[in-house]
Amino acid sequence: MPGIKALAERLNISIGTVSRALNDMPGVNAETRQRVLEAAHEMGYVANAAGRNLRKGRTNTIGLIIGTGPTALAGDNFYSEVVDEMQSVLLDDGIDLVVLPVHSAMDPIAFLRRTLMRGTLDGIILTATLTDDPRIAMMEDTSMPYMTLGRSRTPGDYLWIDMDFEEGARQAVTRLHELGHRRIAVCLPQENVNFASIYQDSWRATMTALGLPATDDLCFAEEGSEDGGARVAARLVALDDRPTAVLVCAEPMTSGVYGGLQAAGLRPGADVSVIAFRQSPLMRHLSPPISCFEMSVKQLGRDMADAIFALTYGSKTGTAPQSSLLPMTYIERPSVQPLDR
Amino acid sequence: MPGIKALAERLNISIGTVSRALNDMPGVNAETRQRVLEAAHEMGYVANAAGRNLRKGRTNTIGLIIGTGPTALAGDNFYSEVVDEMQSVLLDDGIDLVVLPVHSAMDPIAFLRRTLMRGTLDGIILTATLTDDPRIAMMEDTSMPYMTLGRSRTPGDYLWIDMDFEEGARQAVTRLHELGHRRIAVCLPQENVNFASIYQDSWRATMTALGLPATDDLCFAEEGSEDGGARVAARLVALDDRPTAVLVCAEPMTSGVYGGLQAAGLRPGADVSVIAFRQSPLMRHLSPPISCFEMSVKQLGRDMADAIFALTYGSKTGTAPQSSLLPMTYIERPSVQPLDR
DNA sequence: CTGTTAGCGCTTTCAT
DNA sequence: ATGAAAGCGCTAACAG
Numbered sequence: 031m032p033g034i035k036a037l038a039e040r041l042n043i044s045i046g047t048v049s050r051a052l053n054d055m056p057g058v059n060a061e062t063r064q065r066v067l068e069a070a071h072e073m074g075y076v077a078n079a080a081g082r083n084l085r086k087g088r089t090n091t092i093g094l095i096i097g098t099g100p101t102a103l104a105g106d107n108f109y110s111e112v113v114d115e116m117q118s119v120l121l122d123d124g125i126d127l128v129v130l131p132v133h134s135a136m137d138p139i140a141f142l143r144r145t146l147m148r149g150t151l152d153g154i155i156l157t158a159t160l161t162d163d164p165r166i167a168m169m170e171d172t173s174m175p176y177m178t179l180g181r182s183r184t185p186g187d188y189l190w191i192d193m194d195f196e197e198g199a200r201q202a203v204t205r206l207h208e209l210g211h212r213r214i215a216v217c218l219p220q221e222n223v224n225f226a227s228i229y230q231d232s233w234r235a236t237m238t239a240l241g242l243p244a245t246d247d248l249c250f251a252e253e254g255s256e257d258g259g260a261r262v263a264a265r266l267v268a269l270d271d272r273p274t275a276v277l278v279c280a281e282p283m284t285s286g287v288y289g290g291l292q293a294a295g296l297r298p299g300a301d302v303s304v305i306a307f308r309q310s311p312l313m314r315h316l317s318p319p320i321s322c323f324e325m326s327v328k329q330l331g332r333d334m335a336d337a338i339f340a341l342t343y344g345s346k347t348g349t350a351p352q353s354s355l356l357p358m359t360y361i362e363r364p365s366v367q368p369l370d371r
Numbered sequence: 372m373p374g375i376k377a378l379a380e381r382l383n384i385s386i387g388t389v390s391r392a393l394n395d396m397p398g399v400n401a402e403t404r405q406r407v408l409e410a411a412h413e414m415g416y417v418a419n420a421a422g423r424n425l426r427k428g429r430t431n432t433i434g435l436i437i438g439t440g441p442t443a444l445a446g447d448n449f450y451s452e453v454v455d456e457m458q459s460v461l462l463d464d465g466i467d468l469v470v471l472p473v474h475s476a477m478d479p480i481a482f483l484r485r486t487l488m489r490g491t492l493d494g495i496i497l498t499a500t501l502t503d504d505p506r507i508a509m510m511e512d513t514s515m516p517y518m519t520l521g522r523s524r525t526p527g528d529y530l531w532i533d534m535d536f537e538e539g540a541r542q543a544v545t546r547l548h549e550l551g552h553r554r555i556a557v558c559l560p561q562e563n564v565n566f567a568s569i570y571q572d573s574w575r576a577t578m579t580a581l582g583l584p585a586t587d588d589l590c591f592a593e594e595g596s597e598d599g600g601a602r603v604a605a606r607l608v609a610l611d612d613r614p615t616a617v618l619v620c621a622e623p624m625t626s627g628v629y630g631g632l633q634a635a636g637l638r639p640g641a642d643v644s645v646i647a648f649r650q651s652p653l654m655r656h657l658s659p660p661i662s663c664f665e666m667s668v669k670q671l672g673r674d675m676a677d678a679i680f681a682l683t684y685g686s687k688t689g690t691a692p693q694s695s696l697l698p699m700t701y702i703e704r705p706s707v708q709p710l711d712r
Numbered sequence: 713c714t715g716t717t718a719g720c721g722c723t724t725t726c727a728t
Numbered sequence: 729a730t731g732a733a734a735g736c737g738c739t740a741a742c743a744g
Contacts, residue, residue, distance in 0.1 A: 031490065033737060044715045049739055059713060076488030080424035081737025084720045089421070091491075098455045113472045114439045121477075126489075129470035131454045136462075147417030148467075149372065149721095150432075150491075256655075285656055314597075315626055315656045374721060385731045390723055400729055422721025425736045490737095 032073045041069055052077065083149075091126045092338055093151040095142070097158050098131045107311060108281075108327065109157070112179075115331025123339060125152075139164055146174055153342035155179060155334065159190075161224045175342040177351075179334065182224050189341055190353045191334050195225050198323050198358040199232035199277065202305045205360060206275045207240050210369035211303065214242065215273035217262045217287060219254025219280040229279045248273060252283070259283030263290020266302075274369050275303035281310055288316050303366040318364035325358045373414045382410055393418070424490075432467045433679055434492040436483070438499050439472045448652060449622075449668065450498070453520075456672025464680060466493075480505055487515055494683035496520060496675065500531075502565045516683040518692075520675065523565050530682055531694045532675050536566050539664050539699035540573035540618065543646045546701060547616045548581050551710035552644065555583065556614035558603045558628060560595025560621040570620045589614060593624070600624030604631020607643070615710050616644035622651055629657050644707040659705035666699045 034052075038045040043062065051058045051066035058066075069075075083089045094116070096109055117127040128151075132141045142165055145151065152175065156165055159180035166184040169176045177189040199216075206214050216233045218226045230249060237244035250265055252258035262283065266273060267290070278284045284306045288298050298304045299318045306313055306322040313320055333354060340351040375393075379386040384403065392399045392407035399407075410416075424430045435457070437450055458468045469492075473482045483506055486492065493516065497506055500521035507525040510517045518530040540557075547555050557574045559567045571590060578585035591606055593599035603624065607614060608631070619625045625647045629639050639645045640659045647654055647663040654661055674695060681692040 031488070034739095035737080045738080046716070046740085047714055050714090053739075055740090057713060062713080074484065074488065076485060077739095078737055079489040079491045080421055080430070081720090082739075083421035084425050084722090084736090085738045085740085087720070098451050098458075110439050110472075114474050117439075117472050118474050118476070127472065129472060131451075131458050131468065131470060133455050133459050135459070143415065144417060147372065147415065148420040150420045256652075311597075311653065375723095376721075386722080387724080387732075388730055391730090394723080396724090398729060403729080418723095419721055422736090423723075425720090425738085426722045426724080428736070 031078070032075050033078060034075075037066070037069055037073060037075055040073075041065060088152050089150055090124060091128060091151050092120060092153045092155065092342065093128050093130050093145065094155045095130045095132055095145075095157060097138070098133055108308070111327040112331040112334065115328045116335040119332055119335035120339060123343075125339065125343075127335075139168055142168060146172060153177075153338050155338055159224045160184075161222045161227050163224070175338070177334070177338050177341060179330075180224055181228065189337055189351055191330065191337060192353075192355055193225070193325055193330070194355040194358050195229045195279075196232040197355075198360065199229050200236045201358075201360040202277050202321075202323075203233055203236040203240070203242075205362070206303060206305075206366070207242065209303070209366065211275045212242055212369075213248065213271060213273040213275070215248040215250060215266060215276040217259065217266075217276055217278045217280070217283060218249065218251045219258065219283065220251040221254055223254075226279055229277075233277060250276075254280040255282050256286035256289075259286020259288075260290040260293075261286075263287045263294065267291065267294040267296060273302065275305070275366070277305045279307060281307050281312060284313065284320065285316060288320075299365045299367050303369075305360075305366060309361070316365070320365040321363045322361060323358040324361050325356055330356050372419070373416050374419060375416075378407070378410055378414060378416055381414075382406060429493050430491055431465060432469060432492050433461060433494045433496065433683065434469050434471050434486065435496045436471045436473060436486075436498060438479070439474055449649070452668040453672040453675065456669045457676040460673055460676035461680065464684075466680065466684075468676075480509055483509060487513060494518075494679050496679055500565045501525075502563045502568050504565070516679070518675070518679050518682060520671075521565055522569065530678055530692055532671065532678060533694075533696055534566070534666055534671070535696040535699050536570045536620075537573040538696075539701065540570050541577045542699075542701040543618050543662075543664075544574055544577040544581070544583075546703070547644060547646075547707070548583065550644070550707065552616045553583050553710075554589065554612060554614040554616070556589040556591060556607060556617040558600065558607075558617055558619045558621070558624055559590065559592045560599065560624065561592040562595055564595075567620055570618075574618060591617075595621040596623050597627035597630075600627020600629075601631040601634075602627075604628045604635065608632065608635040608637060614643065616646070616707070618646045620648060622648050622653060625661065626653065626657060629661075640706045640708050644710075646701075646707060650702070657706070661706040662704045663702060664699040665702050666697055671697050 034045050034048055038048045048066050051063040120127050132138055154174060154176040157179040159178050159182040161183050163182045163184045166182055166186055170186040179191060181190050181192045203214055216230055218230055234244040250262040252261045278287050291298050291302055296302055306320045309322050309324050337351040375386050375389055379389045389407050392404040461468050473479055495515060495517040498520040500519050500523040502524050504523045504525045507523055507527055511527040520532060522531050522533045544555055557571055559571055575585040591603040593602045619628050632639050632643055637643055647661045650663050650665050678692040
């Protein structure tokens with residue numbers, strides 16, 4: 031690994047000049063700069079990160095913290111797509127994106143503190159925000175730039191990007207009402223992820239506004255897994271006044287709900303209308319095809335990259351980055367049928 | 372962010388002593404060490420990574436390079452599980468694991484070179500090795516410790532861990548032969564990932580050893596996606612002397628093969644036996660249930676963590692880490708049926 | 713335009 | 729057992 035010193039010696043100039051040439055600083059003879067760049071390329075020189083970080087006090091690295099493990103609500107390629115897009119955006123500005131996996135069995139606060147203090151990151155993105163999220167409370171006490179994927183009720187004026195679950199639930203309930211449904215249930219992951227409470231709140235508000243019942247017996251919370259979904263279905267079909275439709279607010283639960291309904295001899299769609307969450311590979315194999323929401327995960331990644339960049343390194347446009355909602359659009363498929371009674 | 376200086380000042384001792392106390396170096400008064408540790412904890416002090424890295428020439432960080440993007444062969448939670456386990460093992464030794472996503476549209480060599488030269492990693496793990504992998508050729512020219520998840524034909528005596536695809540294909544073919552099948556096809560991703568050629572080679576060797584035909588018209592290579600699988604099925608059913616069984620050597624292709632067979636009016640199992648790859652969430656919803664291989668992804672993660680640790684920081688046991696194969700066990704389900712003609 | 717030098721935070725060697 | 733100081737590779741301020 032050649033250092034800047036080796037480069038300078040080889041060219042018989044000072045390391046200062048080399049550094050200036052490499053960093054596009056003013057006040058370097060054009061020819062000299064050319065020679066430096068050529069030599070650097072030839073030797074495969076890249077500035078050592080430790081030296082540069084120490085001196086500049088920044089690392090040009092953004093960390094994306096992703097919860098993993100069996101309890102994590104990520105049974106699909108959602109993060110893969112987000113990360114993809116973020117990385118390609120950030121790399122254009124010379125910023126590295128690293129993913130920091132944190133296992134559900136670990137203490138997220140301890141992990142975060144350690145990550146913060148080590149100082150290897152310029153900015154941090156938290157994902158899968160909780161309704162009451164101690165990580166946010168902790169970040170608010172630091173000066174580290176950070177944003178979240180997902181809102182939270184934890185106080186603070188942090189930057190967030192989220193999907194418009196509120197609008198999604200509104201569209202879904204409204205459509206089911208149009209089709210004659212009155213008893214519309216909602217299936218939630220019991221983990222206190224914030225999007226679930228947003229979704230539930232919007233369900234309740236819309237139901238109430240339409241004069242439909244929004245009672246607690248229509249809210250089913252179970253573990254946000256396929257098994258949890260199956261349990262919801264089992265509970266649902268056992269109800270005296272069985273709901274005729276259900277909104278499923280967690281991807282992994284969806285196939286469990288389908289399976290549970292079928293196990294009870296009910297047909298999704300014909301007997302109980304089902305609306306899922308995001309269009310995802312896991313949804314493709316359900317029969318009948320399931321109604322769900324479409325959103326641009328790519329756009330989400332792009333927005334997140336732009337936002338964290340502006341927050342951390344300063345906005346290119348001069349305007350501060352804004353928290354924003356990504357649209358969700360309801361797509362109807364045969365899992366939703368009109369109620370004719 | 373308090374530094375070591377602040378800590379030292381507060382305790383009225385020199386930074387040298389503080390450093391020694393924090394790093395468990397000999398020659399520190401027990402009481403002094405105690406005081407230092409307490410103060411550090413109280414102030415939330417963690418050594419700044421840049422300073423430490425610069426001085427020690429190491430970062431205590433291992434990077435796992437994962438290809439992402441639509442072309443990537445990772446439509447599931449495989450890496451999530453591996454990463455999970457690796458991280459919890461490495462963290463016990465104070466080593467951070469970071470995931471470096473590299474989009475399929477990027478030049479993997481350029482990315483790797485940049486990553487290497489920045490010097491933020493002590494060790495690197497490459498995944499999804501190709502039969503002829505330029506990344507390995509490049510790493511062989513450096514002194515950076517690295518290992519691969521997957522073998523390759525690229526020369527070099529690098530450390531690898533892989534699954535025993537050879538044994539898997541052998542078991543599958545042998546079993547199908549027992550059940551009376553003679554025309555056994557193999558469905559491969561056309562991307563030149565190395566495991567596919569290992570699988571194919573073993574299929575061919577086993578077929579030949581059993582006196583079965585192993586001709587090229589039984590090898591179907593398409594894009595390693597669901598659509599690719601569907602195309603394979605379409606080509607397969609159109610064959611004059613239709614194969615009675617097919618081994619599918621890429622997870623995402625599997626549901627495509629099922630769909631393609633069904634679209635042609637054939638029942639997986641009853642009409643064409645199908646053996647998939649890994650047991651994964653994507654497989655759970657196929658009907659009839661699909662035969663596939665079971666393996667301990669957790670064990671894989673553990674093995675990888677141990678191996679890269681030993682390679683990078685020296686073995687704890689004194690023995691150098693060995694390349695190794697993770698067993699695959701064939702599990703039969705109704706997608707495989709005896710051939711009765 | 714270029715050379716010299718201080719110093720980022722830390723570990724480690726050398727004195728004491 | 730502790731303090732003082734050098735130096736890891738780099739950038740930026742200053743001098744020439």
